Amino acid sequence: MARTASDCLFCKIVAGEVPAEIVRSTERTIAIRDINPQAPTHVLMIPRDHYPDAGAVGRADAGLMDEMAREAHEVAVAEGVADTGYRLVFNTGAGAGQTVFHVHGHVLGGRGLEWPPG
Incomplete structure (x- = not known):
């Protein structure tokens, strides 16, 4: 798997080429605020290396x-x-709502979250 992808928004954020509000950073991950939050807390957990989805x-x-x-x-x-x-x-995948194909987890909280989602 490629460590980065030149056309990937999250790879550009990891590289510092695109600004983002970083809330946590480790050697292998960064956490940034979502620019379109769906809850009072909406942070994206992103690996620094490029993988297209959770399965990868x-x-x-x-x-x-x-x-x-x-x-x-x-x-x-x-x-x-x-x-x-x-x-x-x-x-994972366009049918599930993935729009940036660099694996990332959404950390959502601060309000009631209904079940089932979607």
């Missing part, structure tokens, strides 16, 4: 999804939604 990460990099989930929880703690509840969503 699972096949190629054992442990990265675990790290993303841990970091998402740390974001939820920092945002004050860990105790009341938050949702971690990975849209």
